[in-house]
Amino acid sequence: MRDHNDAAITIDGVSKQYEGEGGTTTALREISLSVSSGEFVTVLGPSGCGKTTLLRLVSGLESPTDGDITVAGKLVQVPDPNRGTVFQAYHLFPWLTVRENVAFGLVEQGVPDAERQDRVQEMLEVIGLSNFADAYPKELSGGMKQRVGLARALAVDPDILLMDEPFGSVDMQTRRQLQHELIHIWRDTDKTVLFVTHDIEEAVALSDRIVVMSGTPGCVQATVSVAESRPRNRSAQWFVDQVETLFERIKSNT
Template identity: 65%
Template sequence: MTEELTTSTPEIVVENVSKRYKTAAGETTPALADVSLRVESGEFVTVIGPSGCGKTTLVRLIGGLETPTSGRLRTNGTPITGPGPDRAMVFQEYHLFPWLTVRENVEFGLVEQDIDESERADRVAEMLDLVGLSDRADAYPSELSGGMKQRVGLARALAVDPAVLLMDEPFGSVDAQTRRHLRGELLDIWAETGKTVLFVTHDIEEAVALSDRVLVLNGSPGWVRDRIRIDLDRPRDRTDDAFIEQTERLLERIDANER
């Protein structure tokens, strides 16, 4: 299944991608089957689907952490052959370096890119201000709440100024109230920076609250069952009838996947 071509170059293109993993016994297990999608520059697209349908595999392929068994992946017209500074990943687990301060964690990618020290300092200060953690710059991860740790991870990803943010259930490890706050902060950052976001979640309301479009994966191996545009003004009220209607529509598609 291939989406219609657009006149501009999409930020992400996945064409007929399949992925199989080798087992310890030497057999292969399929994870994705003939998946195609396009994400436009500045778009917020969320991937949902039942467990085991390949959502994380898809994000890792786009991030260059995995290679497809067949098919092609491109970012801004360039083939994806591995990780690159144009794509940054934020995971459910925080993956912060416990021996580094908040400032040093955010700075890490800039050091790897050999950015000038003065420019690094300015960039880190800007990112910490963006995620509201300027006052915790000298704290260590052990001194932070779960929500703060995830904001540090987001700041670290944004510091290298990627065109694309790949987010694999980034709010799955925090409580419901913190999750709502982080959603709002993410939308504010997305609006301010204009980044392209590909977001994975199991939370249907979260998908409706955040997305321009939702990609529904089905089955194992995963394939694209549906693409649904969320035509609701932001900010979105989950008690609004249109919001509830969109949520129920997505739930029906997920339920259909599981039959």
Template identity: 60%
Template sequence: MTDTVSSPAPTVAVEGVHKRYETTDGAGTTALADVSFTIDPGEFVTVVGPSGCGKTTLARLVGGFESPTSGRVLVDETPVTSPAPDRAMVFQAYHLFPWLSVQENVAFGLVEQGVAEDVRNERVEAMLELVGLSDRASAYPAELSGGMKQRVGLARALAVDPGLLLMDEPFGSVDSQTRRRLQRELLDIWRTVEKTVVFVTHDIQEAVLMSDRVLVLTGTPGRVRDDVTVELPRPRDRTDDAFIGYVDTLFDLVETTI
């Protein structure tokens, strides 16, 4: 194994993806139907949609946690078949290892990749500083607030230096103040690290605030209703008329079915 684990920001191509789940009664449900889109390197793309539209499934497919029933997911031209550190995921429910301290959680992926200890420690320290948790390095997850847990989740994902960062409603479990702070922090971090981001949320304001592009998924099974490019300079102002305009447009797209 090498000491450097950096992966450049990749392109993502989702091509004609269907995802069907078999249920015990044999009926089965289709979560996604004929979903296709591409994401450019370094782009911040948000997937919005009502609950049940399959947006989490979509993120899991890109992550390789599940396989499409038909169609394919390509990351830098390579089909995705299993989870890998170059596509690190940040989960809504954090999923920190409760028996590991904050720094051990962040170091997890680096340990598994055989990164030398001194390089690893340096990297963990840098990540903790990036998310503002240097002073809680030896705390256990149970001792942290929701916002801090998600900072650890983010630091743990960023530590392996993935080219693609997958975020499944990452700020869905924290209070609104913390949420706003985390949104700001994530944008700051994204500016400093070259990463493609797929960000799933049901919060349309969040989508407009954060992303270069917003994919609107609607219906059961979920289909791509629209693909909206947010042409606003950052930092964005929620009270700005153009901002509100985007939010209204997206609201209409999400609310009305095809």
């Protein structure tokens, strides 16, 4: 595990409530945790425990009802390109090519054309889609679309990657491959990653730390460190035991 020092993300006593016709629904209750710079932290829990809501709060797409979220010491109030977000749904623009989709954030930031082209080409090489630069999303497989989404988030060079079950809609083989590629990108770029999943094996395979969420309303039940070096052998006894322990922990709180 790498040495992490400064807190990149601090979530302090955060709760989130929604008002509806049936009254008030509490999605999150008094969430407190921090993610260090360069750390890979996964939020793990069953469906409906508020994992996606938490990520949306960190991204600035929503605001907490109570508590504060700070990134590099600054209060999160609105979305910021320094927090790149990758969703389960690809959210690619169907009328744009792969190259144009990856370039979108750079265009929005007014990055000069030559620099933008160089950056896009670099990202296409990182995700292995240089040969598909002029293809449209409808011509891509699910795994390829997710690679484009990741490249678009990385293109603006954010310090933080927020990932909401990004591999949940692809087959198992593609999912394993994308996990492997993500770890390589994370190591090479030293990004801070906050990753959301309900897949226990995925959490154990990827993470420095796993934040285990309990049911509704969502709250932090436990934080588990995973110190083993990567790549991790999923058939190793420690891996099997860790998955089983986390499964029992989550099952007992749903």
